[in-house]
Amino acid sequence: MGRKIKTLVNDSQTAGYKSIQWNATNDRNEPVSAGLYLYTIQAGEFRQTKKMILLK
DSSP states (O other), X not given: OOOOOOOOOOSOXXXXXXXXXXXXXXXXXXXXXXXXXXXXXXXXXXXXXXXXXXXX
C-alpha cells in the first residue's frame, strides 16, 4: 500500500448511521492529487478497505 493521507474520525461513536465527507486534503490541509485512493472503515472487530478514484 501507500502512505496514510488523512484520518477523518478517530473517536468512539454511538451506534447508528454515520456519514462523513473528505475534502480531498491531507493532514496538513493541503490538496491531494487526483488518483486512486484506499480507505478503511473500522468498527469494533469489523474492518473493511475499499478503493476510490478522486477526479479533479
